[in-house]
Amino acid sequence: MKKKNLLFVMPSLSAGGGEKSLVNLLSQINFDLYNVDLFLFSEKGELFTLLPKEVNVIKPKKNHLIFTTELKNSLGSFLNNRQFHLAYSRIMFTIKNRLIKNSNISEQYTWKYMSVSFDILEKEYDVAIGYLEKSSIYFVVDKVKSKKKIGWIHTNYSNSGMNYKYDNPYFKQLDKIVTVSQECANALTENFPDLNNKIKVIFNIISxxxxxxxxxxxxxxxxxxxxxxxxxxxxxxxxxxxxxxxxxxxxxxxxxxxxxxxxxxxxxxxxxxxxxxxxxxxxxxxxxxxxxxxxxxxxxxxxxxxxxxxxxxxxxxxxxxxxxxxxxxxxxxxxxxxxxxxxxxxxxxxxxxxxxxxxxxxxxxxxxxxxxxxxxxxxxxxxxxxxxxxxxxxxxx
Missing domain, CATH: 3.40.50.2000 (Glycogen Phosphorylase B;)
Incomplete structure (x- = not known):
C-alpha cells in the first residue's frame, strides 16, 4: 500500500502543552503507513531532540529567517535587496504588534504581514495539519497544497481572547477542526455554529x-x-x-x-x-x-x-x-x-x-x-x- 504524505505545521517546539502534545502524537505514528514532514517557523525549542528520527523537518526559507530578525537588520536586508513589499510588511508587523496589546489578537492580525515572508510549499500532501491555533492553521490554508486540511485547537476558544470573525473564513476552508476536550468542542460550537459538523474531539496522547x-x-x-x-x-x-x-x-x-x-x-x-x-x-x-x-x-x-x-x-x-x-x-x-x-x-x-x-x-x-x-x-x-x-x-x- 502506498504511504500517505502528511504535513504537520507548528511555530516551534518550545516546551508548551501543544508542542508536547505534537511530539507525543508523532511518537505514536506508524511510519510504515505515513511519510511525515514537520514545518517549523523556527527550529528553536526544548522538545526538538524528542522528535522521532523518521520525521522530516522542513525549515523556512531565507526571507522568513530575515523577517524574524531585529527590525533594523531585517529592514536593511530587504531594502538592500529591493524587496520593498517585505520591508513594508516587516514595518507593519512591528506596528501592529505594538498597538495590539492582546497577544492572541495581534497574532491573528499580523499574519497577513508575516505570511508574505513564506513561500507556498512545493510538495503536495494527502493531509496537512495546522497543529496549533492561529498562525499554524493560517499557514496550512494559505501556503499548503493538500487534499485534506485539518486545524487543531488546544484551548477553550471562548476564553482565548481570539476574534472569531478573523478565524471564520479560515475554519471554513478546513475539512476538520480538532480540539482536545468536550468543553473546548462546546466553545467552538458556540463561536462557529455553522461548522459544528467539522468539530471533532481527540484527547492529547500521553504514555x-x-x-x-x-x-x-x-x-x-x-x-x-x-x-x-x-x-x-x-x-x-x-x-x-x-x-x-x-x-x-x-x-x-x-x-x-x-x-x-x-x-x-x-x-x-x-x-x-x-x-x-x-x-x-x-x-x-x-x-x-x-x-x-x-x-x-x-x-x-x-x-x-x-x-x-x-x-x-x-x-x-x-x-x-x-x-x-x-x-x-x-x-x-x-x-x-x-x-x-x-x-x-x-x-x-x-x-x-x-x-x-x-x-x-x-x-x-x-x-x-x-x-x-x-x-x-x-x-x-x-x-x-x-x-x-x-x-x-x-x-x-
Whole structure:
C-alpha cells in the first residue's frame, strides 16, 4: 500500500502543552503507513531532540529567517535587496504588534504581514495539519497544497481572547477542526455554529510508561525539595492565563499562616519580569521559585507533595494528566474545562479561582492527610493512558 504524505505545521517546539502534545502524537505514528514532514517557523525549542528520527523537518526559507530578525537588520536586508513589499510588511508587523496589546489578537492580525515572508510549499500532501491555533492553521490554508486540511485547537476558544470573525473564513476552508476536550468542542460550537459538523474531539496522547520511566531520572537542581517543607510544583507557561500571579499570592497567605512552603514553577514566558516583581514585593524569594524550562519535568512532579494548576483558563492540560499518572494530589482552579480532567474530591480538588481559594485548598491537603491519601489512592485505580487516541487520528487521514 502506498504511504500517505502528511504535513504537520507548528511555530516551534518550545516546551508548551501543544508542542508536547505534537511530539507525543508523532511518537505514536506508524511510519510504515505515513511519510511525515514537520514545518517549523523556527527550529528553536526544548522538545526538538524528542522528535522521532523518521520525521522530516522542513525549515523556512531565507526571507522568513530575515523577517524574524531585529527590525533594523531585517529592514536593511530587504531594502538592500529591493524587496520593498517585505520591508513594508516587516514595518507593519512591528506596528501592529505594538498597538495590539492582546497577544492572541495581534497574532491573528499580523499574519497577513508575516505570511508574505513564506513561500507556498512545493510538495503536495494527502493531509496537512495546522497543529496549533492561529498562525499554524493560517499557514496550512494559505501556503499548503493538500487534499485534506485539518486545524487543531488546544484551548477553550471562548476564553482565548481570539476574534472569531478573523478565524471564520479560515475554519471554513478546513475539512476538520480538532480540539482536545468536550468543553473546548462546546466553545467552538458556540463561536462557529455553522461548522459544528467539522468539530471533532481527540484527547492529547500521553504514555504512562514513558512518563514513569522519565520520572526516575535525577533532577539537575539537587538543592531543591528539602524534607522540612511542603513542596508544591506547577508546570506552566509564564503567561497571564496560567495564573502564576494568583499562585504567588496564595503562597504568601500560606507562609503568613506559618506553613513551610517551597513552590516551584517549571516553564518560561513573557510574564517572568512581572512575576519576579510580585515575588520580591511579597518577600517570597525563599519560598516561590521560577525554575524556567526543564527538558524533563517529570522528576520534579514526582518529588512534589502537591501539584497545583492555578490557571484562569485551559484547553485540556497535559501537565495535569502527567501529574495524575505520577500519582500526585492535584489542585486546580475552577476554570471552565477543569471538570474534563478532575472529578472534585475524587482524583483532585477543584477550588475557587483566587489566591484565597488556592490557599484554602492547599491548606486542606496539608492538614487532612486522609483526603490527600484518598486522592492518590483513586488515581492509582484510574486508567490514564490515551495512546489509543491515535486511531481517531488515523480515521481522519
Amino acid at each position: 504512562p510508561k514513558m512518563i514513569r520511566k522519565l520520572s526516575n531520572e535525577e533532577i539537575q537542581d539537587t538543592y531543591l525539595y528539602e524534607k522540612k517543607y511542603i513542596n508544591i510544583v506547577t508546570v506552566a507557561r509564564l503567561s497571564k492565563e496560567k495564573g502564576i500571579d494568583q499562585a504567588i499570592k496564595s503562597c504568601k497567605i500560606l507562609v503568613n499562616k506559618g506553613h513551610d512552603i517551597k513552590w516551584y514553577v517549571i516553564g518560561e514566558g513573557n510574564e517572568r519580569e512581572r512575576l519576579e516583581q510580585i515575588i520580591n514585593n511579597n518577600n517570597l524569594n525563599n519560598n516561590f521559585k521560577l525554575l524556567g524550562i526543564r527538558e524533563n519535568p517529570y522528576p520534579y512532579i514526582k518529588k512534589a507533595d502537591i501539584y497545583v494548576q492555578p490557571s484562569r483558563y485551559e484547553g485540556k492540560s497535559i501537565a495535569i494528566d502527567e501529574a495524575k499518572i505520577l500519582g500526585k494530589p492535584i489542585i486546580v482552579t475552577n476554570y471552565r474545562s477543569a471538570k474534563d480532567q478532575i472529578v472534585n474530591g475524587v482524583n483532585g480538588q477543584i477550588v475557587e479561582m483566587s489566591e484565597e481559594g488556592l490557599s484554602l485548598g492547599i491548606e486542606q491537603l496539608i492538614k487532612e492527610e486522609e483526603i490527600k491519601d484518598n486522592l492518590v489512592s483513586n488515581l492509582a485505580k484510574e486508567k490514564l493512558g490515551t495512546e489509543e487516541e491515535i486511531n481517531k487520528v488515523y480515521a481522519m487521514f
